[in-house]
Amino acid sequence: MVELSQQEVEHLRQVAKTIRCHVVHTISQAGVGHPGGSLSEADILAALYFHVMRLDPQRPDWPERDRFVLSKGHGAAGLYATLAERGFFSPEELATFGRIDSRLQVHPDMHLLPGVEVSTGALGQGISVALGMAMAARLDGKDIRVYCLIGDGESQEGQVWEAAEAAAHHKVDNLTVILDDNGVQLMGPVSQIMETAPVADKWRSFNWHVIEIDGHDVAQVVAALEAAREVKGRPTIVIAHTVKGKGVSYMEGQSAWHGKPPNAQQLAQALAELGCCAEGGLDG
């Protein structure tokens, strides 16, 4: 495993920042969307799409590509910003988010947008689909990894644990699940709505390899995802400790910003804090 150079780390940080700029701008302009979880996942998506995953934006259907499944489908704005920056479609199209006839549904539609692998949004389902993809790739002897991002609130769904049990039972080691452990869901802190702790112990007891990281440190994210690739005989979960609404002071840790778009004044503050220009891209 090669450590990231300082230049690579800086690049991924810039990408994550650009994703965040798009997220707040897109959601504010659309008047709909989920900023909190789209901001908490930004560094993870930057690491996946700009360093870790094998993919080709010019050939979104390339059979040998790695797969990414956004099981926490409400993080769509973050995924779209990432795909646009990576070249799957023009960032200008982000302005259509949530509108009638848009390819950018508020929860991802695999049939509309290149780069979206699975239709998600019904929580708990994406992880099972990702498991099936990994099992099929293994059956064909293909060197394809499947990455799946789940939420901590989502982990209250029983299906997540059905999938966890099955993945370990079938020793599916080409599946990496990443938990965006941002601690907050729609109605409040996860610990108050339905405690999911001790999360790492739960996954360990399901016979998964567990790696815990700071989900906003891109170097740690890359290192964990690359370490997961070396784990044989069982699936790996990267528990990424994150902050809901990361990067926008008034959103951080606030359940109120799970699914609320910022107004024009709030957007201006968010863009300023993130260091973005008014169109949602990077400043300067």
Place this chain on the structure above:
Amino acid sequence: MVEAVRDAFGHALVELARENPDIVALDADLASSTRMIYFAEAIPERFFQMGIAEQNMMGVAAGMALMGKIPFVGTFAVFASRRACDQVAISVGHCRANVKIVGAYPGLVSGNNGATHQAMEDMAIMRAIPHMMVVDPADDVEMAQAVRAIAAYQGPVYLRATRDAWPRVSPQGYRFELGKAVRVREGGDITLVGSGMMTSQCLEAAELLAAEGIAARVLHVATVKPIDVDAIVQAAEETGALVTAENHSIYGGLGSAVAEVLVEHAPAPMARIGIRDCYGECGTNEALLAKYGLSPVHIAEAAHQVLQRN
């Protein structure tokens, strides 16, 4: 010899999978009942035991399908339709994943397991899910052909697989076609429309009616969705009255589908034979069909009532 429908399913799946390496099978600890066990024994490397966890199983099947596999998912009809409903709707349906869902032991005749195992609404649920095809074969011959036909079709399919052997309905040299109803008895006075094993009950009812001088046509509708509109319109125009018979609730299944066609294309008097908004219970198939109004006698009585309205 007439084979049990589930055995015909199990054997046909193995035969097909030997020819097509993309076929995989997923089970939720019921393979000995669904007869997917034949696949598990013959081709273990493509058989996946998913445990008693149907929701995850549907998602895994969808994921395999998105990678180019043709997964057959086996469980009881109650669990395929109710337990895993959202997974079928989103992971399979919305993704238009090429998954073949096998709902075993559907309806009243569920191997004497009682109410919790009797799927009365599985076709209603599956019919309402966009892109989902619904197939309810009558006998062993048709089941064997249906397995091949749904595998050759690209898209999600719900296949009902009854447990037992039922009188053979498929004519000599029968060639099953998805979406096509088939006349299994000619007649001009009324049409008895059956799906699944109820078509055999319709044929018995037609015999009862013949003894009274009424010539009943029997139309077998294996593909309940998309339904063969032309065949139903033709039956309405040529015989003037219809009775539907299904091993399912009278809400949302074959009777509803036929009524929808008639109302829009060829209004005609009709009656529905099926489960009348209730849960079932234990008992032999014969006792259950008699108690819940699905026997040939009930079908013949319904025919009389419809003809009186004509």
